[in-house]
Amino acid sequence: xxxxxxxxxxxxxxxxxxxxxxxxxxxxxxxxxxxxxxxxxxxxxxxxxxxxxxxxxxxxxxxxxxxxxxxxxxxxxxxxxxxxxxxxxxxxxxxxxxxxxxxxxxxxxxxxxxxxxxxxxxxxxxxxxxxxxxxxxxxxxxxxxxxxxxxxxxxxxxxxxxxxxxxxxxxx
Amino acid sequence: xxxxxxxxxxxxxxxxxxxxxxxxxxxxxxxxxxxxxxxxxxxxxxxxxxxxxxxxxxxxxxxxxxxxxxxxxxxxxxxxxxxxxxxxxxxxxxxxxxxxxxxxxxxxxxxxxxxxxxxxxxxxxxxxxxxxxxxxxxxxxxxxxxx
Numbered sequence: 001x002x003x004x005x006x007x008x009x010x011x012x013x014x015x016x017x018x019x020x021x022x023x024x025x026x027x028x029x030x031x032x033x034x035x036x037x038x039x040x041x042x043x044x045x046x047x048x049x050x051x052x053x054x055x056x057x058x059x060x061x062x063x064x065x066x067x068x069x070x071x072x073x074x075x076x077x078x079x080x081x082x083x084x085x086x087x088x089x090x091x092x093x094x095x096x097x098x099x100x101x102x103x104x105x106x107x108x109x110x111x112x113x114x115x116x117x118x119x120x121x122x123x124x125x126x127x128x129x130x131x132x133x134x135x136x137x138x139x140x141x142x143x144x145x146x147x148x149x150x151x152x153x154x155x156x157x158x159x160x161x162x163x164x165x166x167x168x169x170x171x172x
Numbered sequence: 173x174x175x176x177x178x179x180x181x182x183x184x185x186x187x188x189x190x191x192x193x194x195x196x197x198x199x200x201x202x203x204x205x206x207x208x209x210x211x212x213x214x215x216x217x218x219x220x221x222x223x224x225x226x227x228x229x230x231x232x233x234x235x236x237x238x239x240x241x242x243x244x245x246x247x248x249x250x251x252x253x254x255x256x257x258x259x260x261x262x263x264x265x266x267x268x269x270x271x272x273x274x275x276x277x278x279x280x281x282x283x284x285x286x287x288x289x290x291x292x293x294x295x296x297x298x299x300x301x302x303x304x305x306x307x308x309x310x311x312x313x314x315x316x317x318x319x
Binding site: 063064065066068069070071072073074124125126131132133159160161162163164 | 221272274275276308
């Protein structure tokens with residue numbers, strides 16, 4: 001199997017005379033096909049974005065369900081993060097291509113272990129973030145801005161039916 | 173006399189289950205009449221620690237319905253009472269098998285009151301590991317037959 005790739009590029013946009021504003025973009029590549037670009041929402045979730053940026057590039061598997069599957073049309077990269085503060089939390093109103101850090105706000109545990117922070121990628125808007133222990137307000141920190149969201153939906157279904165995919169990381 | 177069925181997973185794992193004919197007579201009748209059959213079983217997306225597979229028979233009514241409180245090894249028929257569409261099409265009825273607790277039956281169209289019609293007799297620890305296996309590695313084939 002081939003890896004998913006999370007890579008980072010930086011786009012610099014110049015506005016009027018006011019200098020520069022940097023918008024950070026990263027690339028997501030699925031091993032069985034599918035490439036997307038996503039924008040970090042630094043003003044909404046600065047600490048989460050910084051933690052995520054510091055982790056780039058990285059590689060991991062992505063599953064269609066992890067610790068059961070309660071939240072709907074979500075895929076679950078397995079990489080564990082070390083940031084667990086709540087910032088820009090969302091439970092409802094998820095849109096296709098939204099990316100979250102689930103900080104395990106409800107302190108749920110499984111098989112005797114506290115569930116660690118991981119990211120979630122919504123492949124449709126049919127999502128409510130929760131699990132057996134209650135709501136999971138998750139940090140909305142990025143959004144896919146480039147790529148076919150219908151393809152993303154098919155990728156979500158592919159992973160669910162065909163199983164996990166591998167990942168590979170590289171910088172653009 | 174209880175009606176019993178065999179359940180076999182292609183990736184490994186065999187169980188027996190007992191039909192709950194008193195609680196869900198119409199569901200049991202249609203299910204029993206459809207045996208033996210096989211289907212592709214995958215992990216649920218909305219309903220927690222659950223596996224599901226589509227069936228070719230149709231019951232089309234709610235009897236002995238649940239949306240919460242499912243136990244590992246319960247078998248539910250989801251008749252898609254909320255009439256939610258996927259890709260613009262209605263979904264076939266499906267059987268849901270919880271392998272852990274805590275799930276709630278819902279999807280984008282609302283609650284999915286599902287008919288509890290059978291219970292697995294046996295090793296739920298093995299069922300849990302089958303659930304985790306399918307979660308990670310994707311769909312398998314499930315075969316069901318009369319004992």
